[in-house]
Amino acid sequence: MTGSAPKSTLSGWVKAPFSGAGLTYDCYEKGSGPGVVLIPEIPGITPAVLGLADHLIDEGFTVVIPSPFGTPGKEETAGYTVGVLARMCVTAEFRAFALKAERPITAYLRAVAAALAARTPGRGVGVIGMCFTGGFALATAVEPSVVAPVMSQPSTPFPVSASRRGDPGMSAQELARIVERTRTDGLCVxxxxxSGDRLAPADRFATLREHLGEAFEVIELDSGPGNAGGFNRSAHSVLTRELRETPGNPALAARARTVAFLREHLHPTKQ
Structure with missing residues (x-):
């Protein structure tokens, strides 16, 4: 691929600590309109994550980015990423390897979502998780105000075994509640x-599809040999690193669908 992923800075963002579920982290807020909680991918709130956030703001959303790891605004490097990842692997809030686990960080994110929903217009809020935090977005949908969860390349628990590759990334109780919401509240995910991403295995999506059925909309971008988007076989970050602002870029189309999904479910009357 040619070009580079859209990037931005912390300019204009309002930082404030937020406490919930026994945890406290800084949160960054900007924009107006229906609310979206954007959970950063590893290693944190990078310029690429901020690029996605500013696009959402330009599309008419209030965006809140919690900062549970990393240094906000710092450019991603291999060393920085490895250092953050090493700390997260042993941090109790994230339970990086646990099977069918309820993770303390998701209770915190539900509190962030509920607080945002209480002061923004719309039917509720959206939550976007990416990479390590991809599954956290779905787990927040236990909270009724979360009406548009988006899970991009969900990688937790780390897929180091067959059982972990097929794990939904949450407890059985959380998944049961989300399944119930798809049937009673019309929740969509x-x-x-x-396609070739081993960090976000197809088995995990198969498990979720089995439970969520038609309520689970999947966008799978081809990263196989000779793919039309020119993606490397190790392509991973759909909405940030791999996206190019060029017509025909499949990741650009995926971002457009993400924005449309948020609009459809957050606006008072679906458009």
């Missing part, structure tokens, strides 16, 4: 991944 958007999932994105690259």
């Amino acid at each position: 958007l999932g994105l991944r690259f």
Whole structure:
């Protein structure tokens, strides 16, 4: 691929600590309109994550980015990423390897979502998780105010075994509640991944599809040999690193669908 992923800075963002579920982290807020909680991918709130956030703001949303790891605004490098990842692997809030686990961080994110929903217009809020945090977005949908969860390349628990590759990334109780909401509240879920992404395995999406049925909309971008988007076989970050602002870029189309999904479910009357 040619070009580079859209990037931005912390200019104009309002930082404030937020406490919930026994945890406190800084949150960054900007924009107006219906609310979206954007959970950063590893290693944190990078310029690429901010590029996605500013696009959502331009599309008419209030965006809140919690900062549970990393240094906000710092450019991603291999060393920085490895250092953050090493700390997260042993941090109790994230339970990076646990099977069918309820993760303390998701209770915190539900509190962030509920607080945002209480002061923004719309039917509720959207939550976008990416990479390590991809599954956290779906787990927040236990909270009734979360009406548009988007899970992009969900990688937790780390897929180091067959059981972990097929794990939904949450407890059985959380999944049962989300399944119930798809049937009683009309909850819909958007999932994105690259076809060859081993960090966000197809088995995990198969498990979720089995439980969520037609309520689970999947966008799978081709990253196989000779793919039309020119993606490397290791392509991973659908909405940030791999996206190019060029017509025909499949990741650009995936971002457009993500924005449309949020609009459809957050606006008072679906458009």
